[in-house]
Amino acid sequence: MNQPDSWNYEHFDSEAQRLYEAGDFDQALGLLKEALARYPDSIELLVSLGYTRLAREEYAWARAAFEEVLRLDPEHEEALAGQGDVLLKLGERASAFLLFEALVALGYDQDVELMLCVGRSLLREGLLRRAERFFRLALAADPESADAALDLAFTFYREGDSEGALYWSREAVRRDPGFGEARALYGNVLYERGDFRAALAQLETIPAPDVSDPAVAWRIIELKRRLRDLPADAEELGPYLLALEELTPDPTPEERLLAELEAGASGLSPWPGAGQLDLFGRPPAVAEAAAEGEVHRVRAPNGIVYEGDWDGIVRAMRNGSDRPGASLSDFMRDEAMRLRALTGLPVSWQTARAFLEDSARVGALEIER
Structure with a gap:
């Protein structure tokens, strides 16, 4: 990429993280390779490389990057969490669990974002009870964390525990009334329990441009038509129909x-x-x-x-x-x-x-x- 010679490793890492967050993993990887050619022992760059490889599902390469970080700093929290995620993907669950527990033993249970990161890795693999443990650790570190409450709600929802999902999604909304994702889950749980008016009250607070799940758009349209006896071409349905169209495009x-x-x-x-x-x-x-x-x-x-x-x-x-x-x-x-x-x-x-x-x-x- 031929970045300026004046760039230090922090410049490279900052730009790589920007690309990563934008979902441009290819550009991020190319930049990190260039940066590591100049700064081969930069822990920050190696950590970013590991997570970029992980996002690209290049698990062997991600493992090698995190191993190098842990060789340089055996207690590096982001590398321990990233390596644990890689090991889960590779089916080495026992080794992954040991790394996650090492984070707790090192005192990182007070790091809310890190505990949420670990919990989400476990949740993605369907390890619900273990995920719940880390979400509860995050909540213990910050009792008002809306993210931790919502992650607990999703965990109970995945388990089929309607009561738990209802309680924690409601708690997430209480902690952050503008949290659209929490409103969406809360509304869906209410819908599934047959409380349609309460479900619509939650779901329609989400502005149509912010709806990211076609199921939510469908449900808002259905409930508005059912409860308010609206015709299919009602003006107030238009923004949600447009959102639904954008979320479910025809194949190119x-x-x-x-x-x-x-x-x-x-x-x-x-x-x-x-x-x-x-x-x-x-x-x-x-x-x-x-x-x-x-x-x-x-x-x-x-x-x-x-x-x-x-x-x-x-x-x-x-x-x-x-x-x-x-x-x-x-x-x-x-x-x-x-x-x-x-x-x-x-x-x-x-x-x-x-x-x-x-x-x-x-x-x-x-x-x-």
Whole structure:
């Protein structure tokens, strides 16, 4: 990148963090490589490198960066937390737990942001009880932390504990009345409990431009129409319909091509119908499934058609999602929770067949065969 010779490591690190926070991980990585060529022993740059590699899902490289930091400073808190996150991703849970507990032993349980960081790493991996422990440590360090309260609410929500999710999401709103994400979860929990007026009272406080979840936009539109008997083209629905449109765009030609390539790699075809497959030849995985009488066809709301066995269809859906690296179990669980938040109806995620059949039952897709 050829930054000015006058830049010291702090200039490099500050700019890399700006790029990282903007989601430009490629530029951040290039800048950090240039910086480390000049300052190879900079702990700050190595920590930033580790987190940038982690964001790029380059876990072996992230591990090497954090290991180098810990060689230079064995008690560096950000490196311990980052290395623990890497080890979770690599399946080395016991080693990750030891690093997280080392942070507590070193007195970092008073660092609210660090405890939240560790808790969120655990929550992402579905380790709910361990995540709860670190969120409670954050709350003990700062009893008025709205972030800690909301993270606890999400943890209980993931567990299916409606009472816990309701209590802590309400507490997050009390601590920070302008916290839109807390209002969204609080409103969703109220909705799922059947308290529709209270749910709308929470959700409609979120300005339409700040809505970041299509399920929330849908729910606001639905509740406004149901409780206020509004027509579909009511003016006050317009901003939320616009938000919904922006949050659920139709696939671009490039996205359609990518979906075709990903589906082809898994032996599935997302676009053509059965007749086209018969004309041009079925992919091997589909042909094998057909020979065994196990071919199913599922149509998504955006028109994508998936063919194959139940597991193969879910795998293709996962590959075309924004979380292609998630396990099938995690993908189905998260989608089931999203659909429940959207429709208020339970969706099973224990097996691919149950997940797809329940998704069809709530109107999220259509099983054509």
